[in-house]
Amino acid sequence: MDLLTGIVLMVAFFVAAIVLIYLAVRSKRELERKRVDCTEAASGTVEKVRRISVSGESCNYYPTFAFFDGNHIVQEESKIGYARDIWKKGDKVQIKFNANDPSDFFIVHESIPTWVWLISIGIGFAVISVFGAVICYFAAKY
Template identity: 65%
Template structure:
């Protein structure tokens, strides 16, 4: 019973954190779409690996693009899984003309906030199932 309550609280807390992060991520993406109006073709120059094992590694690509005045090289603030980007990949970049470090890469992938909210809802469902199990095991 105590373990069930602990798991239920843990899953609900995790779901709230994930839903909060998804809302924050979505707002940041909307901000970037509004402020990053310039378009440039770019390439992946380098990829930096951060992590302690094959399963926990994140890969941070450095993108190079021409902003109209000079070539800009900026490392992504988003870590990707292995194989998403390769050196030399061509990308389309949208950037803020006033601050070239504020950019995003157009891609066909699903935005991070969609994954976060999906996992958060899943955790909330597991937490709700935990509530039902606790209720029925104590009642009957």
């Protein structure tokens, strides 16, 4: 691999790191906002799961949740697509929703938040880009 290719790869990894870290911060802020705004609790069920092929055999799964907000039954499809089919029709879920806008909700579960994964991968890309910079420096010097 020549020096120019190394520099291009290093810059690409650095840009990817910055984008992933930005998305992680944005995701964390949205989760914090939802925890403040979505104070009402309800039991809900998974009504259906829509499967969308992304590329080849890769798919995203979008569950539709139904819950009673105190006045009527709310049915909303998740804005988050899951890489695995973790939700099945009929699954019971705990939901926190915004009393002023029941379509603003989140599912209470024990999984690691998305922002943790994004920031971890972003930091990994940053480390790779720093490592690439060191290699490029020594390749240019010697």
